Amino acid sequence: MILAVICVVFFGLALLGMPLVWALLFTSVATIWIFGLFYPLEAIFLAYIGSVEPLHLAAIPLFIFAGELMTHGGVGRRLIGFASSLLSFMPGGLGVVTVSACTMFGSVSGSAIADSAAIGSVMIPSMAERGYPRPFAAALIAVAGTIGVLMPLSIPLLVYGFVGNVSIRELLVSGVLPGFMLALGLMLLCVRKGRQLGCDIGGPMPARSEIWTSFKAVLPALGLPAVILGGIMTGTFTPTEAASIAVIYGLVLAVWVYGEVRLQQVPKLMLNSFITSAVVMLVVGATGALSWLITVEQIPAQLAASIQAISANKYVFLLLLNVALILVGIFLEPLPSLILTAPLFIPTGKAFGVDPVHLGLIMVFNLVIGLYTPPVGGTLFVAAKMANVGMVAISRELIPMFAVAILVLLAVTYVEAIPMALVWLTR
């Protein structure tokens, strides 16, 4: 009952365009007021402050800042250079290059929109020039840009770990195989498309020296995920400390090694990253306030009980979860929906015996699909804008890619070993 009121009030306000932070706080206060609950309102505000206070959350602004530095530092262009020297011999080579460049870029930037924008700005024009239809190029960028969010340094996985108190290290590891599966699926589609169109049937293998030159250019950029992951996996530093190292690394790389960012631009980039992160963290805080209320009212337990009344089967729960998250993902961007639903689904999932790491990956994968589900979505917008094509045209090209993503999602959800095998090995 309370959950229903919370949902109605919150979604009502959110769909009417009220910013999410304030809609959440408004919902918390209004719910207490409507039901005449005897909680001191101070508890809500303390939860609001307390949820953004822990120092490990500093990883969020710092990783965003590091990603900004890498994005503006000319990393994208060099990754494309490397990928095309290595892979453009294949049929559909340009598409394959796009997918692999997106995968690599995602693991240095952690952001799907930055990924789509950085790779798309170069690859959409060159695919169009080669003879690919623009809507196809745009659709490919919209989907491939999200692969990075599954790869290590993913900001959504990081946020899920903080919100749900789940091991960041295990979460990051769990995304690797699903990310590669999605990339592989998209590459196969590109190879088929390249053959079909006949505009990109592949060429000779480039000289080894050419591959080596382009590899040397990206080596410093690829060093970042290596250092960060290595450090986190071996326990040398915490994810938060890793974030500060990533910033220093990105700074040196962007300003001195690649020389594409001037030192005077750095404060502006830092300010923008921190404002972006404040927006995210305040939503985290406001959700903290609401989930305090949800917890004291024992709503997750009731929810689990009412789902268990339908079926006690873990897979039925997961199916309901998939469907619910796809619906949520159509309306909301991944990060806020993740922050909103995680406090509800983690305890419920535990009641059904779902590992919180597995659950986190399912949630992120699921919600990220919303980024390119028409009619609204972050990477979809960026790609459509860059390619200058309409939603209907993109949607048609999206269908097979969407099917691939759903197949991988189902595999990741119902075959626990796919995301979890590497986690079990390193546990």
Add this chain to the structure above:
Amino acid sequence: MIDLSVAVLAAALLAVMFANVAARAALNANIAWNTEFGEFVLLWATFLGGAAAARRRAHMRIAEFVEAMPRRIRYAVEVATRLAVVVILAFLVWRGFLLALQTMDQQMTMLGWPVGVQYLAMPAGSALALVFVLHETALVVAGEQPRPDDEITLQLPAE
């Protein structure tokens, strides 16, 4: 002014975090006041950053449905939701300020500063945001349609 404070706090946070790694690597020791100071900085940076975001209208919201509404209904909705934001922000300022006052005589363990100074970040940031939202509300009432600052909104992470 707010932007400058956020930038300075951000730089301080980065310095604190990096100092901790460096100290552990070089001296094999953690800096004792590091966590408290870091949390203090993070809290202020976040709430002031929230105010800066309010000025740029960069807070995450779903605008698609409102924008699709007929003009007169849209006008009413835009005004009403902003008034509701004004109410909740005023509430946050008022209660947050009381909360900060109550905790002024508690001291932080390592730094010895009053806890209230840390908690003041929430009402202070909310008060600044309130000013910006009031300004925006006035614009909306006057029939303008304030646009968000694209530079920030395009950068939202993870999406």
